[in-house]
Amino acid sequence: MERIFVQGNEAIGWGALMAGCEAFFGYPITPQNEVTEWFAREFPKRGRVFLQVPSEVSAINMLFGAGACGVRAMTSTSGPGWALMQETMSYLSAGEIPCVIALVQRGGLPGEANVRHGQSCYFSATRGGGHGGYRNIVLAPSSVQENHDFIQLAFYLADKHRTPVVLLTDAIIGQMAEILEVKTLDFPPLPPKDWAVGGKGRRKDKERRLILQGPGTMGVPPHTTWGKFAENYKKKLDEMKKEVRWEEYEVEDAEAIVVAYGYCARVSKAAVKRARKEGLKAGLIRPITLWPFPYEAIKRREGARFIVVEDCLGQMVEDVKMCVKDDVRFVGILDRHLPTVAGMIMPERVLREIREALG
Amino acid sequence: MRKVYGTPRLWIRHPGGGLQCPGCGHPLTEKIIAEVIDELGIEDKTVFITGVGCSSRSVLTINVDGVFTAHGRAPDVGTAIKRVLKDVIIITLQGDGDCIAIGTEALMNAAFRGEKITIIMANNLNYGTTGGQLAPTTLTGQKTTTTPEGRDPDVYGHPVHTAELLAGIEGVCYSARGSLSSPSNLRKAKEYVKKAVTKQMEGKGLSFVEILSPCPPDWRMSPVEAMKFIEEKVIKEFPLGEFKDT
Secondary structure: OEEEEEEHHHHHHHHHHHOOOOEEEEOOOOOOHHHHHHHHHHOHHHOOEEEEOOOHHHHHHHHHHHHHOOOOEEEEEOHHHHHHOHHHHHHHHHOOOOEEEEEEEOOOOOOOOOOOOOOOOHHHHHHOOOOOOOOOEEEOOOOHHHHHHHHHHHHHHHHHHOOEEEEEEEHHHHHOEEEEEEOOOOOOOOOOOOOOOOOHHHOOOOOOOEEEOOOOOOOOOOOOOHHHHHHHHHHHHHHHHOOOOEEEEOOOOOOEEEEOOOHHHHHHHHHHHHHHHOOOOEEEEEEOEEEOOOHHHHHOOEOEEEEEEOOOOOOHHHHHHOOOOOOEEEEOHHHOOOOOOOOOOOHHHHHHHHHHHHO | OOOOOOOOOOEOOOOOOOOOOOOOOHHHHHHHHHHHHHHOOOHHHEEEEEOOOOOOOHHHHEOOEEEEOOOOOHHHHHHHHHHHHOOOEEEEEEEHHHHHHHOHHHHHHHHHHOOOOEEEEEEOOEEOOOOOEEOOOOOOOOOEOOEOOOOOHHHHOOOOOHHHHHHOOOOEEEEEEEEOOOHHHHHHHHHHHHHHHHHHHOOOOEEEEEEEOOOOOOOOOOHHHHHHHHHHHHHHHOOOEEEEEO
């Protein structure tokens, strides 16, 4: 095990390397450039594939190709690039192609040219911007270490469920530096990828394999009818929903519970600690999977006062509102310490909200 | 006795019956590709990739590993598979709309990088699957459902000559245009495809073959009239031959 001092964006690269990622396809976009540059620096010399591509549309379609071969492959992007990838996100789901997309969020308002921090992509990451109502697992790290750990979890879950998985991180986690323990994490064994393409000669049965962006309409395996494809996809969603993960902090006796992910979870935890020192019964629920969302974890605490902290005008707050009957307080992009692109949601602001909620 | 004509060994009749309209060129192009794969002995290492359009379903009819991709993105998918697995042969079959309209970025950049893949573009002058709309390849004055008065160069410019365009790119090692419109042209088109795949096997760069292909229903013609139309009109706009051979 190696301990190094690195940026969160580079930790994504180290995590991918530890996970056995074989290929990276990327296009420059701020604030994720350190990710792409890390792969450009570290992958070719290890005999792995790095390719800078002409657009994010190209990147996601190359992921379709590499994933179809059964190798672990990923890309990385930010809001506008993520928007361009949506058509093929739908095809990756339909074609059941495992792969990982690191989404380093920026901005917090629609169309913002602001390349600094923000949490702008909760809706598009958890709901999907492509067609067909597909869902994919979304993981939300809130430290440099978690960028590294969760990218490995992402590859494991992608292979386990044959699905694209999104690592939804943000510019603050990506650009800040912390101590990172570089290590390969252990996961349960996975089934062989006997579905992957690459030439009939690669397999014992010598039978062809097909990967289709539109399965179920062509009368060939794995889903010979539309009905079988629909049924299988529903089953897949149900299986993926079991992967729900979250962290609880001081919630057992909490009268005010903050719900936050990413950098806002770090800020909120600091606020909860200070509230406890003041004798206020505050707690934190931090969703680790944003889809599937930990609805049950929140419903279980019904009766507490809920505060959602999110650096945008309000996206995840809608999921929390679905869990509880009472009003949900919201601390968002208009509550930054400065009304500028450099402004941040600070622990003081969250603490004030906790005090008011319990006042 | 020597067999001179027949169904290719690697061609699969789809259980749902015919996939294309009467007189469509795609089955002939599939036949060419299936025969070339067989003759070159690359059945076990070929991945055949189709885009979106009437060519999509060709992925079902050639008995090798296949991938059906997003519209226009077969060169991206082929690039990734080739880069990751290295010892594979990539052949894409795309329509003209898929290849040189929505897929231009993918096609051109694969060519710029000199990807060692083979791209077959079936040029039928229009969007066949959707009922015959204007494509970049539609002839000047040609009527389509979105140019009911005929293609006006002032509005849509002139037909794009993809094979010639690619011949000008350094990363392209081979570029040719063939036609399905007569037995001799069909034989030549097959030679082009075979040469293109051979160049890929030699690792020379991107190889490209455009194939003029009839679309009788959308051209509002009988199959025989469509073949005659290619011979008499289409070849005048899109000359046959090899434009680059290095």
